[in-house]
Amino acid sequence: MVNTSKMKQIKKWNRTGEFHRSIQALQEAVVIPADIRSEAGCQEGFDTLYLYIEAQLYSGHVEEAEAHYPALQSLLYTWNGIYTHSYTANYQLNFIRSALDYALGSKLAAVRGFARLMEYGAQLDAQLRAAVYYYFSLADYEDYNVVDAREKLGLARREKGPTPFVVERFDELEQWIAIREARMEWEQLDRSTSTFRQIGELAGEQASSIHELALNADGSLAAVLYEDGIVRVWRTADGQLQAVIARGNGEAVGKRLESKDTAHRAALCFSPDSSLLAVGTGIGVVELFHVHGGKLGQHWEVCPDIQAEWLGGGHSQGLYTHISFSSNGRYVAVIPVVEGDVLPYADGVDMSCFHTVFVIETSGGQCVLQHAFREGRIGAVAFSEDERMLAVGVIGQEVAVWELNTGSIVYFDHDFVTMSDHGRMVSTSTIAFAHGSSMLAYPASDHTIKLISMSEWGGVYTIQRRAIVLEEGITVSAITFSEDGGTLISAEDHSRWKHGSLSVWDVERAQQLYTATIERSVAFELAIHEQGDELWVLAGPVLEIRRLSTLEQLKRLDPYQWHNSTATLQNASALADDRAACAIAFKGKVRFFG
Numbered sequence: 001m002v003n004t005s006k007m008k009q010i011k012k013w014n015r016t017g018e019f020h021r022s023i024q025a026l027q028e029a030v031v032i033p034a035d036i037r038s039e040a041g042c043q044e045g046f047d048t049l050y051l052y053i054e055a056q057l058y059s060g061h062v063e064e065a066e067a068h069y070p071a072l073q074s075l076l077y078t079w080n081g082i083y084t085h086s087y088t089a090n091y092q093l094n095f096i097r098s099a100l101d102y103a104l105g106s107k108l109a110a111v112r113g114f115a116r117l118m119e120y121g122a123q124l125d126a127q128l129r130a131a132v133y134y135y136f137s138l139a140d141y142e143d144y145n146v147v148d149a150r151e152k153l154g155l156a157r158r159e160k161g162p163t164p165f166v167v168e169r170f171d172e173l174e175q176w177i178a179i180r181e182a183r184m185e186w187e188q189l190d191r192s193t194s195t196f197r198q199i200g201e202l203a204g205e206q207a208s209s210i211h212e213l214a215l216n217a218d219g220s221l222a223a224v225l226y227e228d229g230i231v232r233v234w235r236t237a238d239g240q241l242q243a244v245i246a247r248g249n250g251e252a253v254g255k256r257l258e259s260k261d262t263a264h265r266a267a268l269c270f271s272p273d274s275s276l277l278a279v280g281t282g283i284g285v286v287e288l289f290h291v292h293g294g295k296l297g298q299h300w301e302v303c304p305d306i307q308a309e310w311l312g313g314g315h316s317q318g319l320y321t322h323i324s325f326s327s328n329g330r331y332v333a334v335i336p337v338v339e340g341d342v343l344p345y346a347d348g349v350d351m352s353c354f355h356t357v358f359v360i361e362t363s364g365g366q367c368v369l370q371h372a373f374r375e376g377r378i379g380a381v382a383f384s385e386d387e388r389m390l391a392v393g394v395i396g397q398e399v400a401v402w403e404l405n406t407g408s409i410v411y412f413d414h415d416f417v418t419m420s421d422h423g424r425m426v427s428t429s430t431i432a433f434a435h436g437s438s439m440l441a442y443p444a445s446d447h448t449i450k451l452i453s454m455s456e457w458g459g460v461y462t463i464q465r466r467a468i469v470l471e472e473g474i475t476v477s478a479i480t481f482s483e484d485g486g487t488l489i490s491a492e493d494h495s496r497w498k499h500g501s502l503s504v505w506d507v508e509r510a511q512q513l514y515t516a517t518i519e520r521s522v523a524f525e526l527a528i529h530e531q532g533d534e535l536w537v538l539a540g541p542v543l544e545i546r547r548l549s550t551l552e553q554l555k556r557l558d559p560y561q562w563h564n565s566t567a568t569l570q571n572a573s574a575l576a577d578d579r580a581a582c583a584i585a586f587k588g589k590v591r592f593f594g
Contacts, residue, residue: 002029002048010051017165019055026052030068034075042079046089049075053096058165062103069100091117091124095132102135108519108558111139115564130159131166136564137173144195146181148562153177191534191545191554199239200224200232200590210585213572214268214277219581219594221291222574223268223277228252231268231279233291236581236592243294245277253279253287265320265339271329271362272577280321284336284353288362298365303336303353326383331368331404333381333390334358357381357392359404369407373398379416380431384438389454391440393417393431399442401454410454410461417443417476429478429525434485434507441488443476449490451507468510480526487513489535491523502537502551516551518544529580536580541571543582543593557593562586 002010006025013022030052034045049072056065076093079086098113114132117124124132133156140149153173156162162170200222202208208226215222221242222234229252231245245253253266267280276297277289284303289296302321322335336353352372359369369390379395389410391401396418401411417430431442440452448467455462470476470492477500478491488505500518505511518539525538528548535551537544545555559571572585581594 002026002044007044007047007051014051014054015163015165017058017168019059022051022055023059023061026055030071036075036078036082039079039083042075042083043086043089045075046072046079046086050092050096053100057096057099057103062100066100066104069097072096087123088125091120091128095128099131099135102139107139107142108561110135111561111564112566115560115566118564119566126160127162127166130156130162133159134166134169134173136561137177139561141173141177141180143556143561144180144193145562146177146195147198149173149177150181152564191532194555194593196557196584196591196593197236197239198589199236199592200234201588202226209588210572210590212266212268213574213583213585213590214270215574215576215581215583216270216274217272217576217578218274219576219579219592221270221274222583222590222592223270224585224590225253225266225268225279231277231289233277233294234590236583236594243291245279245289245294246296247287248296253281253289265337267320267323269323269325271325272327273329276329276362278323278325278332280323280334282319282321283338284321284334284358286321286323286332286334286360300334300360300365302334302356302358302360302367302370306351306353322378322381324381324383325362326387327385328387329362330387331383331390332360332362333383334360335378335381355394357390359390359402368404369402371400371402380429380442382431382433384433385435389433389438391431391433391442393442396445399431399450401440401452411440411452411463413444413450415444415446415450417445429480430476432479432481434481435483437485439481439485439507441479441481443479443490447472447474449476449479449488449505451488451510466510468505468512477522478524478526480528481507482528483530489526489528491518491526491537491539493522500539502535502546504551514551516546516553525575527575527577527580532580534580536575536582538573538575538582541569541573541584543573543584545580557582557584557591559584559586 010022010025029048035041049068053065053068053072076089094117098110102110114135118132133152137149137152157170208228210224210226212225213222220236222236223231225231231253233242235242269278275291277291279287283306284301286300287296288298320337322337324333335357338354355376355378356372357378358367360367373394376394376397378392380393382391388403389401390404393399393416397416399413399416400409403410433440438454442450444450447470451466453464475493476490477493480489486507488507490503492501500523501515502518503515504513506513523537523539527536533548535546535548541559543557544553546553559569574583584591
């Protein structure tokens with residue numbers, strides 16, 4: 001092995017970036033097995049291998065570094081198994097593993113590995129923390145996210161004692177960031193290199209976290225519900241405030257009418273023409289505000305006989321009212337929602353409104369349809385494009401389709417998919433009508449996607465049923481049709497393999513055309529933009545943009561990387577209906593991409 005004085009010299013070379021000298025000095029030593037008869041022998045063997053791998057990695061010989069990693073890992077496991085657990089060596093091993101992943105092109109795995117390492121906080125050596133922050137900054141720079149890249153590079157510089165080699169990397173990266181920032185012009189960037197704008201930040205004492213947000217159809221406006229209970233509407237093009245949404249007495253919209261608390265949950269939804277913003281709070285409370293001016297236009301209460309205090313504290317914080325407009329804004333679907341695994345119950349109180357769908361005419365506020373399902377939680381709702389039909393799915397139970405002009409049921413079955421996320425509305429994305437037709441698609445409990453064609457002649461409907469067969473253990477979390485209705489896109493959760501996938505299906509033949517894996521298992525919203533050959537996928541707060549024709553990933557906006565967090569994030573997010581645009585809440589601001 002290498003003597004003590006030589007080892008000190010090699011460490012100095014690695015600190016200053018003279019890696020070729022370290023490699024030359026260690027080439028013979030790394031092939032000699034470590035002396036595991038003593039803890040000192042394990043330490044010496046580990047240091048020798050670590051310095052050699054580090055030198056090979058940063059001199060560009062990544063494959064050689066990777067080839068020696070298993071020996072380093074095995075030695076540490078032996079060391080920990082026989083002698084005392086070396087936390088420092090474990091941190092070093094985890095760092096070099098993530099650094100190797102980054103160099104080998106597995107950036108996502110690397111960033112996640114670094115994030116797990118940073119959970120040890122002050123236990124990590126300051127030099128190691130500085131190097132991790134450098135990688136965080138580099139990852140953001142490569143994503144054209146100069147905002148976070150600059151912030152994380154600043155964190156790296158604040159750590160004490162980074163090596164001269166790492167300081168050189170800081171300086172180099174700072175120059176790269178400055179050049180990219182100076183050259184960045186939105187209209188000249190392609191999809192893979194474009195980045196977000198930041199809007200919606202409140203100044204000074206107004207600063208507040210974001211609970212909910214929504215985009216209008218063309219993505220030009222973003223409605224944001226802040227922690228202070230106030231809804232503000234921002235223009236996405238220039239970040240200017242369009243309107244503050246408030247009740248006539250100036251009270252914040254996020255204040256529940258039945259309590260003095262601000263709403264932890266609410267639904268925000270623009271009308272198709274962007275003239276109205278619907279806000280759903282409390283127990284079946286819907287308010288329609290004029291976007292230009294922010295004044296209240298209409299106020300509806302569909303469950304006036306239920307009071308929040310009857311539900312108990314466990315439910316009262318998770319109350320809101322789901323709202324969605326029909327394609328031309330004639331109708332609004334209203335569904336009272338309470339979060340939690342169990343629907344609320346109170347002796348002598350009718351709680352059926354929590355499994356009831358209401359359809360209200362926007363112009364006059366008249367309820368044209370009200371249906372209470374026997375039990376269960378409503379999981380999805382969708383209008384047909386011609387506004388004639390409404391489809392509703394109850395989790396693990398019924399699917400029903402109504403003709404709104406007559407209020408009659410056109411289709412009914414008892415096979416809607418069972419979903420694990422019972423704590424909230426699954427949204428409209430798990431049931432869909434094809435554009436310009438009455439074909440309906442929804443995931444069924446028998447591991448299929450049902451394709452239901454409904455044709456009408458003389459007031460009589462003919463129903464044709466077909467099915468796309470899925471593998472067992474797959475749950476569909478979102479579906480959408482192409483513009484011509486010829487293909488169907490589905491997002492699937494594979495419980496067996498703990499990952500998700502996207503599939504493109506031929507509707508006529510009910511056959512899969514192609515598929516791709518997605519890193520986050522549950523994608524809950526899909527949007528097709530055929531003109532740009534793009535599929536936009538929201539999986540939690542993470543946006544993936546893929547090429548529609550191949551499902552190749554073009555771009556990823558990942559709050560987990562922005563936060564460098566391994567915890568589950570609940571950042572509010574939204575897609576625009578008619579434009580390739582997305583908004584994601586982050587640290588009291590909205591990051592808009594499109």
